[in-house]
Amino acid sequence: MISINFEKCKHCTVCINRFKGYCISNENGNPKIDYMICNQCQKCIAICPHQAILMNGKQPIKIEKPLRIVADDLKEFLKRRRSIKKFKDCKIPREVLLEIASVAKYAPNQNKNIEIIIIDDLELINKIDRSALKFVLRLYNIFFSMKFLTSFIQLFSDSLPTIKKKMEFDLHINKHVVKENTQGLYLLIGNPKVPVTESSAQYLLSTMIIYAEALGIGSCLMDSLKLSINRALAIKNALRIPKGNKVLGVLAVGYSNECIVNIPQGYEINTSWNRKNTETIVE
Numbered sequence: 287m288i289s290i291n292f293e294k295c296k297h298c299t300v301c302i303n304r305f306k307g308y309c310i311s312n313e314n315g316n317p318k319i320d321y322m323i324c325n326q327c328q329k330c331i332a333i334c335p336h337q338a339i340l341m342n343g344k345q346p347i348k349i350e351k352p353l354r355i356v357a358d359d360l361k362e363f364l365k366r367r368r369s370i371k372k373f374k375d376c377k378i379p380r381e382v383l384l385e386i387a388s389v390a391k392y393a394p395n396q397n398k399n400i401e402i403i404i405i406d407d408l409e410l411i412n413k414i415d416r417s418a419l420k421f422v423l424r425l426y427n428i429f430f431s432m433k434f435l436t437s438f439i440q441l442f443s444d445s446l447p448t449i450k451k452k453m454e455f456d457l458h459i460n461k462h463v464v465k466e467n468t469q470g471l472y473l474l475i476g477n478p479k480v481p482v483t484e485s486s487a488q489y490l491l492s493t494m495i496i497y498a499e500a501l502g503i504g505s506c507l508m509d510s511l512k513l514s515i516n517r518a519l520a521i522k523n524a525l526r527i528p529k530g531n532k533v534l535g536v537l538a539v540g541y542s543n544e545c546i547v548n549i550p551q552g553y554e555i556n557t558s559w560n561r562k563n564t565e566t567i568v569e
């Protein structure tokens with residue numbers, strides 16, 4: 287809930303000028319928030335020169351001096367990040383796990399109701415792993431025992447053999463879905479029926495991944511776990527995931543046990559300028 291602290295407000299009208307005709311109006315020189323329109327984006331808080339606008343009664347932190355980040359270093363850091371799929375048998379202190387979760391609130395987020403569950407209980411991680419493996423087995427049996435189904439799917443997607451191989455690897459060789467020595471799982475929980483919840487969760491995760499890397503913690507997104515947890519009622523109940531809510535994303539973390547020495551250059555993301563077909567633009 288956004289509120290204005292009129293003891294601090296200097297009636298400078300910065301917020302009114304920015305949002306007039308929309309969510310902040312001028313009421314005899316005082317800013318007035320229209321709560322019907324306010325979507326709690328917190329931009330008014332970010333621009334108020336007097337720190338007079340609060341979210342949930344909390345004072346914003348004043349930016350004292352510009353931050354100098356060397357773009358080349360940041361780019362190099364992003365280039366070197368890799369998903370880590372093998373961790374060291376080494377516990378991550380809870381303060382560090384919490385620290386990673388704490389940056390999620392600074393990510394672009396249109397849904398303020400997303401929750402984070404941190405799982406660092408290795409026994410619980412094991413249970414999730416076993417339930418995920420059962421799920422993979424069930425899915426495998428359903429899919430690949432029905433020839434007509436696989437042939438039908440193959441008409442639309444050529445990734446079926448890869449999926450089959452991956453499932454067989456998890457089932458028979460790896461015998462795990464959770465990555466070796468995973469020390470923590472972050473589960474992002476929310477109601478997927480609320481617009482933009484699912485995509486907001488992905489931005490929270492991206493921010494956490496980058497910050498974890500900066501703290502020397504490796505991570506891997508785990509959509510396979512997301513799917514299986516959402517289907518395993520026992521796990522959902524054990525984690526007390528409220529009815530109607532779902533796991534929107536899972537991030538596994540640990541100290542990396544992989545030696546990354548190269549930056550792969552395989553993928554190109556097709557990028558083009560103003561690609562428009564003038565004939566299809568509706569005037």
Ligand SMILES: Cc1cc2nc3c(=O)[nH]c(=O)nc-3n(C[C@H](O)[C@H](O)[C@H](O)COP(=O)(O)O)c2cc1C
Binds near residue numbers: 367368370509511
């Ligand atoms: C949305 C998403 C879901 C993913 N889910 C899994 C997963 O379930 N299991 C897994 O081993 N890796 C998973 N990954 C990690 C990818 O395998 C990895 O990002 C990809 O191989 C690229 O590697 P990089 O992150 O090192 O560039 C996922 C990645 C993304 C973006």
